[in-house]
Amino acid sequence: MDIWKRDDEAKWLPCPVCHQPKMLKYNSETVLKSFPAYCKKCRRERIINFDARIIK
Numbered sequence: 001m002d003i004w005k006r007d008d009e010a011k012w013l014p015c016p017v018c019h020q021p022k023m024l025k026y027n028s029e030t031v032l033k034s035f036p037a038y039c040k041k042c043r044r045e046r047i048i049n050f051d052a053r054i055i056k
């Protein structure tokens with residue numbers, strides 16, 4: 001049974017404030033709605049609406 005998705009589709013969303021490139025990990029099927037994404041570098045939390053299926 002294939003319960004593990006292939007990890008080679010993992011990507012990173014950059015921080016929109018400080019452009020730190022690894023704020024949030026996602027893959028090609030990730031959908032976030034009003035998700036509080038926290039950046040470790042600038043220590044800010046931002047609400048994200050994100051749908052990886054429409055970003056290609």
Ligand SMILES: [Zn+2]
Pocket residue numbers: 015016017018019020039040041042043044
């Ligand atoms: Zn940041």
